[in-house]
Amino acid sequence: MKVRKATPADKHTLQDLILHRVHEILLIASSYDAFVMEEDGGLTEQVLHEYIGMSFGNAPRIWRAETAADAMKMLQETQFDLVLVMMRISDMDPISIATQIKKLNSSIPIILLAFDESELKQLPDDLQGTAIDQVFIWSGNANVFLAIVKQIEDKLNIERDVNLGDVRCIILIEDRPRYYSTILPLIYKEISRNIKRLMDKSLNDTERLLHMRARPKILLATTYEEAQDFFKKYQQNTIGIISDIRFPKNGIQDPEAGQSFVRWARSVDPSIPILLQSRYEINAQLAKELHVNFVNKKSKSILQELRDFITINFGFGDFIFKTPNGEVVDHATDIEGLKNAIQTIPEESLEFHASSNHFSNWLAARGEFILASKIRPLNYRDFKDSNEHRKFLIQLVAEAIDLKKETHVVEFEPENFDPRKNFMRICPGSLGGKARGIAFSNSLLSEGELENEFPNVTIRVPQAYVIATAEYDKFMSDNNLWEKAIKTKTNKQIDALFQTAKLSESIEISLRAIIEVIKHPIAVRSSSLLEDSQYQPLSGAYATYMLPNNASKVNVRFHQLCSAVKRVYASMFHKEAIGLIESSVHSIEQEKMAIIIMELIGQSFDNRFYPTFSGTTQSFNYYPVSYMKRNEGV
Structure with a gap:
């Protein structure tokens, strides 16, 4: 069986997720209620804080109307994505306001917001036949607003995002506004915390935000039928269910709806993780009989119990390898460990996890969406035996590990240093011209098919660690070197001046972590901003130092x-380099220095190191200027 190789287009799939977003919110509230929420609750500040803290991108803007008349006028003038209605409005009751809004725009979600459940007694028991889409309770914490917005976005985007990005979902079954207004924010916060904890350290800030788009959706169901419909449609993508025990079924409150749903869901998917919630401890025994987890809604440690369940059962913890009867046979903490464990676990354990989508769910929780999507459709029946299935899984995971090592410019972290990574950036700033070219070559090799054309030849870019330009700025500033370097007359004096200066503590920690691990010879190379400038490059202007590192x-x-x-920093101020810069259109103030610490490729023989290959190549010149010709090459 063949699976296509990952391509750059796969990375852009994340950008296409969550097409329908809530940007503009209209809050219809009396002046007093609005004052309480804004001044006492600090609504705007809290919403912004929650969005930033959970890496959910731009927070929506909240507009306010004090009366139904003001709201209707604003709705005619501005396109809103969500309407929040408070209970106490001077000129119209909430249901009438919602009805008027739906006549104007039938697709806009309308949420009724109350300060307490007792306020809802003046409304009909069943709001399903009204223009109110959902009821939430606000207790002064802005995270309920985040939960409202994300829950609406999840329902709007679930079908498209499952088809496009194979995203996962969690089904929450709860009909009491008081409880789901508390539980939903907790689940969103815990999911966000776990995703950020497990996210690949090599991702930049933009990529991290994109990965948050592929977080599991949370689908709130308030009836048996709604929950059943969700599970039928998205069973293959559902990583778990959190359910109340008593909720409506067939239009009436059913005290056994929860256990009925558990039995049905387990008949469809015997391994689906399920958590039952109840205010009554006696139901813990029922959960035990159903072989599901249980949490008491009145528990003082409900947050921790919910956190433990999500971490262990939704793929955010270690992968626990089990046999169908529940016996633990191995565990894995990372993808490398997963690959190693798959090699040795019993056949029955492999079949159990593969057939239950455990591998793909666990990988998706770690941001390995491409690998998860490759593994998801595999069926052990597609292979002639378990050994072929096992080998294929190992091959897929190994290729994903190798691809990450090759393509990513990883942010270096001394405490999480992985010497297998091929290209690492040690601090913020630009990579410089030379390092940028090396990183690009690294990417081209990983995305190309050269290994197929030359199967017996290993083609790779040597391992490299780049001290980006931010350290150069700090080094020059902290040691007051700018004026001194310009005034110093000889190269020897410049070198001596720079040797007395001190590198930043963070860089020294990083360099020590590197040198403790790598034992091969290295080259310390310049990579300035202008070194590989397209029209007036400063090639050969700066120093490179070879270290035996033995x-x-x-x-x-x-x-x-x-x-x-x-010494490489000092070479920027050598007289030859300064003269070359002054003869060009550049100035010394424009120039910044990054540094590459690069592996030297070769072999040791009789206590000497011999480079495997050294030389230059000539290609077509795609950017000829003046008298140059394309075929004269570069």
């Missing part, structure tokens, strides 16, 4: 590396 003591190798880094 001293027995780590401190010796560490100080040699720090010294080489400072």
Whole structure:
């Protein structure tokens, strides 16, 4: 069986998720209620804080109308994505307001917001036949607004995002506004916390926001039929169910609706994780008989119990390998561990997890959406035996691990240093011209098919660590080097001046972490902003230092590396480099220096190191200027 190789287009799928967003919210509230929410509850500030804290991108803007008349006028003038209606409006009751709004725009969601459940007694018991779409209770915490917005966005986008990005979902069954107004924010917060905790360290801020778009959707169902419809449509993408025990079924409150739904759901998917909730501890025994988890709604530790259930059962914890009868046979904490465990687990455990989509759900929770989508459609019946199935899974995971090592410019973190990564950025700032070219070559090799054309040849970019330009700025500023470097007359004096300066503490920690692990010879190379400038490059202007990196003591190798880094910085102010810059259109103020610490490829023989290959290549010149010709090459 063949599975297509990942392509750059896969990365853009995340950008296409959550097409329908809530940007503009109209809050219809009396002046007093609005004052309480804004001044006492700090609504705007809290909403913004919650969005930033949970990495959900731009927070929606909240508009306010004090009367139904004002609201209708605003709705005619502005396109709103959501309407929130408070109970106490001077000129119209909430249901009448909602009815008028639906006549104007039938597709706009309308949420009734109350301060307490007792306020709802003046309304009909069943709001399903009215223009009110949902009721929420606001207790002073702005996270309920986030839950309202995200729950609406999830329902609007679930079908499209499942088809487009294979996103997962969680079904919450609860009909009491008081409880789902409390539980929904907790679930969203916990899901966000876990995704951020597990997100690949190599992702930049933009990529992290994109990955948050693929978080599991949360589908709130208030009746048995609604929950059943969700599970029938999205069973393959449902990672778990959190359910009340008593809720409406066939139009009436049914005290056994919860256990009925559990039995039905388990008949469809025997391994689906389920958590039952109840105010009565006696129902813990019922949950035990149904072989599902239980939490008491009155528990003082409900948040921690909910957190533990989500972490363990929704793929955010370690992967626990089990046999169908529940026996634990192995576990994995990361993707590498998953690959290793798949090699040795019993056949029955492999079949159990593969047939229950456990592998794909666990990988999706870690942001491995492409790999998860490849594994999801696999069926063990498609293979002639379990060994073929096992080998294929291992191959897919191994390829994903290799691809990550090759393509990503990983942000270096000393405490999480992975020496298998191929290209790492040690601090913020630009990579510089040379390092940028190396990173691009690395990406081209990983996305190309050269390994198929030359199966017996290993083609790769040497491992590299880049100190980006932010450290250069800090180094020059902290050591007051700018004026001194310009005034110093000889290269030797400039080198001596820079050797007395001190690198930042964070860079020294990173360099020490690197030097403790790598034992091969390295090149410390310049990578300035203008070094590979397209029309007036400063090629060859700055220094490169080769280090044997073979001293027995780590401190010796560490100080040699720090010294080489400072020497490369100093070479920017050597007279030859300054003269070359002055003869071009550039100025020294425009120039910044990044530094590449690069692996030297070769072989050791009789205590000597021999580079495997060294030389230059010539290609077509795609950017000829002046008298140059394309076929004269570069």
